[in-house]
Amino acid sequence: METELTIDFVGGAVGYRLRQGEGRKQALPRAVGMARGANPFVVDATAGMGRDAFLLASLGATVTMIERSPVVHAALARALEAARGAGEDYAQVVGRMRLLHGDAKDLLETLAPEVVLVDPMHPPRVKSALVKKEMRILRDIVGTDPDAGALMDAALSSGARRVVLKWPLRASPLPGLRKPSHQIVGKTTRYDVFVIGEQGEKPAFHRPAD
Template sequence: MAEKNKPLVVDFVGGAVGHRFRQGGGRSQALPKAIGFKAGIIPNVVDATAGLGRDAFLLASLGATVTMVERNEDMYQHLLDGMERARKENDEYRDIMDRLTLIHGDAKEIIPTLNPEIILVDPMHPERKKSALVKKEMRIIRDLVGTDPDAKELMEVALHHASKRVVLKWPMKADPIEDLRKPSHQITGKTTRYDVFIRS
């Protein structure tokens, strides 16, 4: 349950997402680099763990076509609401929303039906053992959706079905997923790393 007087809201127009969108930064950011944005290449992406939809929105704002998959019913409804409000904001946001598709269900079952090129996986990981206090918003989300104990199984499905690459978004200091093969390369930030698995 969300904390009292602090309901969870998916907001693509205001807050951190809207600020990042207005400030730009575009393809120079770590995520677009990991996904494979290049001159003349507009990726087709499956975001297997949609969450608040922020990564999917960033990619769609850069021109990518993104299919979001969210298995938690409450989060799915929050996303639908946020997408509808953004669509009504203006033509620019409506164009971005037109590049986003939202599916409710388990990505492990849905991915094989999508013929995906690029898959982004951002599991809800357990709290780190010596971490600073988790941001309030992240605590609310974790209370709502829990963690993803099947992250390795999801990654295996993604690695089997993606035709071009799989990108795993993971906390910089978190332990790696056990027994998962090594990535082709990594793109790192201050608190997050992107493990990139290129499909040959």
């Protein structure tokens, strides 16, 4: 079993995305409500590799990451410290990020988030070669998330005005979960968006280009 996990916010795809200046028209920023210039307080309830949190923070959001695996939490902490020392641009992004260790089901009610992002560990694909090595390592460490439904319940009752569930494009919905307000769909991933207490937003189905 592979258990050595390295997280890098400076090199690779994450750093490239920052240097290229990819903007708010991407699917994730749109899903959390950043398309019109808002900079919400987002809680990433399932931090994992931290890429989504780093992207949102690079676009101006304030992001609190929650990770319950001590191994993954430690890797995230090292990655944040390395990014902080990698130059002013990275330091500014990391300055909008906070990392907590614990179970999001317990912590969410203490944080008063505007937006909650939930990205549970999904079952492995049939063709394992399609899964990148780092994701296989992450799955080896954290396993699956059988309590994803309970986490969504906690997110929906946290007082957030928006909850976003990141989910494989063709996967069945979580059992018992109500229909989302709308979806934003990419090539392999969809974002089920649950809008809570906002007026003027109508349920819609979007299929933007990835």
